Amino acid sequence: MFSSYDGLCSIGELAEHAGVTVKTVRFYSERGLLPEASRSAGGHRRYAPGALDRLRLIRSLRTLDLPVREVRRILDEEDEEADEAGAAAGAVGPGSVLEDAVAGQLRELGSQLKALRWREAGLRLVQECPPGERADRLRLVGAVTAPPSTDSLARFWRGWLPARMPAGATSAFLEVAVPQPPDDPQPAQVLAFARLHAFATSPCSGAEQPQPAAHRAAGARGSAVLYAALAEAYELAGARMRLGQEPYGGEALDSFVDAYARAYDSRDTPEFRRVLAGQLAADPRIDWYWELASQVVTPPGGRPAPTPGSAHDWLCAALEAQTALAGA
Structure with missing residues (x-):
């Protein structure tokens, strides 16, 4: 996928392929979510091809508004399952951590929606009264x-x-x-x-x-x-x-x-x-x-x-x- 002689890519190339900013890739790398494969002679990060799928997974999870700590737990479980089953790195499976995180997020969202509905009805109550x-x-x-x-x-x-x-x-x-x-x-x-x-x-x-x-x-x-x-x-x-x-x-x-x-x-x-x-x-x-x-x-x-x-x-x-x- 990457055209470099060693099959790795720079942080800029990874960001371009994923459609995100270099700052975003650096943020996830510094928090241990996106491991780098090596460093160049100049100290720049180099990433393996599997990093692109992993980065896309991270972005998908974050789009669902899952906090970084939950994303880390999901990725750790995925890594363990991939090691045990010999699955391809980055493949999304029905992990229990992911299911729990999504269920928790749905509960939180439901509570937020209920709060918004009550606030809306309360505002209408005030607006419509004499x-x-x-x-x-x-x-x-x-x-x-x-x-x-x-x-x-x-x-x-x-x-x-x-x-x-x-x-x-x-x-x-x-x-x-x-x-x-x-x-x-x-x-x-x-x-x-x-x-x-x-x-x-x-x-x-x-x-x-x-x-x-x-x-x-x-x-x-x-x-x-x-x-x-x-x-x-x-x-x-x-x-x-x-x-x-x-x-x-x-x-x-x-x-x-x-x-x-x-x-x-x-x-x-x-x-x-x-x-x-x-x-x-x-x-x-x-x-x-x-x-x-x-x-x-x-x-x-x-x-x-x-x-x-x-x-x-x-x-x-x-x-x-x-x-x-x-x-x-």
């Missing part, structure tokens, strides 16, 4: 990172749940209680999440929120059993809510009442249901959280997505209607 509301919108949106973190919401619930509740039960509850921000949000969803973050980080949040009587009665481990059983009831109720059905008695309500009966070490009787309905009506509520959580995961114009809070309200309404009918 002038008198812009200061408030800027304050809300400016308090949330892009892409947004749900750590503040998780901290809110960790403070609200019974102390010393088993970690597994806490994690299971957080999975359904903390809404995951959409990758490509609309301005209304950005506003809902910003308001949710403000609510969760307000001075009266977490442990300062009043807790339902079930926390005191069941204790930490009993509450874990309670919430696991309630999750099943909420799922059953959510299926009916997605169908647009009004609250009514049935499997979902029976599962709901049974969860409390087990927590209170009692039996599901008409009297228990009457007392439970009164207690749940008097329990503190966090309706604003659940309303915002539904807005975060529901695109504008779509049917509101059921949340544990809205499912709880649906079941309470079903229980109230049933006990009222029984007492009539």
